[in-house]
Amino acid sequence: MRKISADFNEWAARLRQRIERVLDDLLPSASLVPSRLHDAMRYAVLDGGKRVRPLLAFAAGEATGADPAQVARMAAVVELVHAYSLVHDDLPSMDDDALRRGKPTCHIAYDEATALLVGDSLHSLAFQVLAETAVASPEERLEMVGMLAKAVGSRGMAGGQAIDLESVGQSLNLPELELMHIHKTGALICAAVRLGAGCGRGLTEERRDRLDHYAKCVGLAFQVVDDVLDAEASTATLGKTAGKDAARHKPTYVSVLGVDSAQDMAGELYRDALGALAGFGGEAERLRDLAGFIVQRRF
Amino acid sequence: MRKISADFNEWAARLRQRIERVLDDLLPSASLVPSRLHDAMRYAVLDGGKRVRPLLAFAAGEATGADPAQVARMAAVVELVHAYSLVHDDLPSMDDDALRRGKPTCHIAYDEATALLVGDSLHSLAFQVLAETAVASPEERLEMVGMLAKAVGSRGMAGGQAIDLESVGQSLNLPELELMHIHKTGALICAAVRLGAGCGRGLTEERRDRLDHYAKCVGLAFQVVDDVLDAEASTATLGKTAGKDAARHKPTYVSVLGVDSAQDMAGELYRDALGALAGFGGEAERLRDLAGFIVQRRF
Numbered sequence: 001m002r003k004i005s006a007d008f009n010e011w012a013a014r015l016r017q018r019i020e021r022v023l024d025d026l027l028p029s030a031s032l033v034p035s036r037l038h039d040a041m042r043y044a045v046l047d048g049g050k051r052v053r054p055l056l057a058f059a060a061g062e063a064t065g066a067d068p069a070q071v072a073r074m075a076a077v078v079e080l081v082h083a084y085s086l087v088h089d090d091l092p093s094m095d096d097d098a099l100r101r102g103k104p105t106c107h108i109a110y111d112e113a114t115a116l117l118v119g120d121s122l123h124s125l126a127f128q129v130l131a132e133t134a135v136a137s138p139e140e141r142l143e144m145v146g147m148l149a150k151a152v153g154s155r156g157m158a159g160g161q162a163i164d165l166e167s168v169g170q171s172l173n174l175p176e177l178e179l180m181h182i183h184k185t186g187a188l189i190c191a192a193v194r195l196g197a198g199c200g201r202g203l204t205e206e207r208r209d210r211l212d213h214y215a216k217c218v219g220l221a222f223q224v225v226d227d228v229l230d231a232e233a234s235t236a237t238l239g240k241t242a243g244k245d246a247a248r249h250k251p252t253y254v255s256v257l258g259v260d261s262a263q264d265m266a267g268e269l270y271r272d273a274l275g276a277l278a279g280f281g282g283e284a285e286r287l288r289d290l291a292g293f294i295v296q297r298r299f
Numbered sequence: 300m301r302k303i304s305a306d307f308n309e310w311a312a313r314l315r316q317r318i319e320r321v322l323d324d325l326l327p328s329a330s331l332v333p334s335r336l337h338d339a340m341r342y343a344v345l346d347g348g349k350r351v352r353p354l355l356a357f358a359a360g361e362a363t364g365a366d367p368a369q370v371a372r373m374a375a376v377v378e379l380v381h382a383y384s385l386v387h388d389d390l391p392s393m394d395d396d397a398l399r400r401g402k403p404t405c406h407i408a409y410d411e412a413t414a415l416l417v418g419d420s421l422h423s424l425a426f427q428v429l430a431e432t433a434v435a436s437p438e439e440r441l442e443m444v445g446m447l448a449k450a451v452g453s454r455g456m457a458g459g460q461a462i463d464l465e466s467v468g469q470s471l472n473l474p475e476l477e478l479m480h481i482h483k484t485g486a487l488i489c490a491a492v493r494l495g496a497g498c499g500r501g502l503t504e505e506r507r508d509r510l511d512h513y514a515k516c517v518g519l520a521f522q523v524v525d526d527v528l529d530a531e532a533s534t535a536t537l538g539k540t541a542g543k544d545a546a547r548h549k550p551t552y553v554s555v556l557g558v559d560s561a562q563d564m565a566g567e568l569y570r571d572a573l574g575a576l577a578g579f580g581g582e583a584e585r586l587r588d589l590a591g592f593i594v595q596r597r598f
Contacts, residue, residue, distance in 0.1 A: 028453055028454065032454070033458070033462070033478075034453070034458050034461040034462050034465065036461065036465065037453050037457070037458060037461040038453060041453060088415060088419060091392075091415065093390075093410075093411035093412045093415060094412050094415065111392075112392035113392045113393050113464050114461065114464075116387060116390065116392060116393065116415070117453075117457045117460055117461050117464075119419070120387060120418070120419075120422065120451075120452075120457045121452050121453035121457045121458070123419065123422055123423070124422070124448045124449075124451045124452035124453075124455075124457065125448070125452055125453070127426050127444060127445075127447075127448040128444075128445050128448035128449055128452060130444075131441050131442075131444035131445035131448060132445050137437075138436075138437035138438045138440075138441055139437045141437075141441055142430050142437055142440055142441060142444075143430075145426060145427075145429075145430035145441075145444055146426075146427050146430035146431050148426075149423045149424070149426040149427035149430060150423075150427055152419075152423045153419075153420050153423035153424050153427060154327055154333070154336050154337060154340060154416075154420035154423075154424070155327065155331070156423075158336070158416045158419045158420045158423065159332070159333050159336060159420070161416055162333040162335065162336040162413065162416050163332065163333050165412050165413075165416075166333065166335065179332075
């Protein structure tokens with residue numbers, strides 16, 4: 001396995017700080033009415049998470065020579081959508097989870113109704129920011145809006161969540177499991193790469209397809225590793241409830257393949273992701289690093 | 300009070316059919332995976348409601364000489380957002396309502412998790428349709444995306460809902476009540492008028508401001524009449540649970556003003572709405588009719 005660049009952690013830490021500042025700036029102040037809702041929105045978004053999707057957007061932006069200030073807003077758009085999905089997924093009627101990013105989930109810290117509205121409001125805010133960011137041409141930006149909407153809707157992220165709910169207690173085979181995750185996490189990860197890359201210039205169709213393939217592999221690898229970590233790690237390390245999938249009889253890569261084969265699969269996806277970047281030079285170095293980070297992470 | 304045009308009901312019926320076809324066409328088929336989610340999305344949107352917001356979009360489009368085919372898609376965008384908000388508002392953690400448009404609410408007919416995802420998916424779909432409709436210039440369409448996102452977010456519809464939740468058991472004064480409704484229902488009604496009018500050409504700033512003022516008055520009048528109907532009518536007539544606001548100690552125009560003064564207020568808002576249309580000629584006739592319809596309706 002290729003070594004992650006020595007300065008990767010520094011790069012990631014710097015950009016995590018940057019995305020934090022941008023999100024802080026984009027989220028309405030808690031002094032604005034309705035203040036409890038705004039306070040809860042900030043609670044759900046700020047100060048948490050690995051920020052993998054924003055980092056993917058930044059890395060994709062580097063690969064296309066994009067202006068980091070523009071990419072930062074696209075990265076925020078994706079993270080707002082991700083945070084909305086986490087808040088809704090954690091609700092009692094969904095995964096019923098009390099812990100997220102090492103903190104009580106939004107509906108525990110506030111209440112269910114507020115958490116519902118937090119998700120809804122973050123969802124709208126993402127589209128507002130996307131529409132209001134002067135990136136690419138207006139035509140391209142409209143395409144980004146349509147692409148993001150599709151990625152998070154019933155044929156994307158929300159649809160994946162629906163398939164996930166239906167699969168509880170079912171035994172899925174590998175293609176069914178893959179279909180679920182391509183929707184549930186893959187679609188937004190692809191959107192992150194596309195939005196980041198879209199801030200740059202002169203992306204050929206071939207390169208775009210390659211980035212799409214990279215994103216698909218990385219998205220699946222992310223999920224496979226998540227399943228392995230969930231099966232092996234402790235709640236304290238994860239910052240969210242561990243072992244939940246098995247307890248709820250949810251099909252996972254570990255339940256379908258076993259831990260060893262799941263780890264092998266993550267390795268294959270990693271190699272496939274790097275292969276997709278063939279033809280890119282040093283400008284794709286952070287994308288390669290991120291693929292490695294996603295597969296090797298322990299949290 | 301000005302008489303509603305003799306052919307208004309026919310006009311409204313024709314456009315309700317038209318919006319139904321457009322929505323039917325835009326909603327994913329229930330034969331597509333995840334089929335239960337798509338089935339529930341269709342259940343929540345199709346075959347129901349007065350379609351007041353789409354009618355406002357159509358009427359505003361007539362006032363600016365817009366292409367009805369384009370307006371129809373904008374009308375659908377607004378109705379998708381409205382339907383999403385109803386599905387979420389009816390959830391047990393929110394208004395906990397079992398009846399909507401004469402049918403069991405989405406979470407009763409399906410389940411809570413599905414209803415949550417239905418709302419989320421309709422929300423995204425609205426932005427997808429807006430981005431993919433070749434209306435106005437790309438710049439103007441991006442402005443529409445930003446405007447709609449703002450109208451439905453924490454400083455618009457979702458924010459109004461949050462204020463509403465906080466107000467249960469509180470006594471609000473008239474300005475506070477108005478602030479809540481300007482967010483909760485007014486913002487989307489303004490968006491409906493703007494999106495419809497935006498399909499036309501050459502809207503001066505002055506005319507746009509007039510349409511905004513019209514929409515604000517009509518939106519408030521709609522809510523005042525809703526409160527009167529809720530206090531007076533029966534569940535069978537309304538097609539949704541009647542008398543709920545009083546039962547939940549929610550402040551309403553009736554609880555703050557009494558029925559008679561609330562009715563007077565609706566009349567004043569109606570006259571104010573018509574006044575805003577001064578300077579428009581016959582092209583605004585349907586907007587005038589709709590204001591009358593909204594104030595005189597018995598359901």
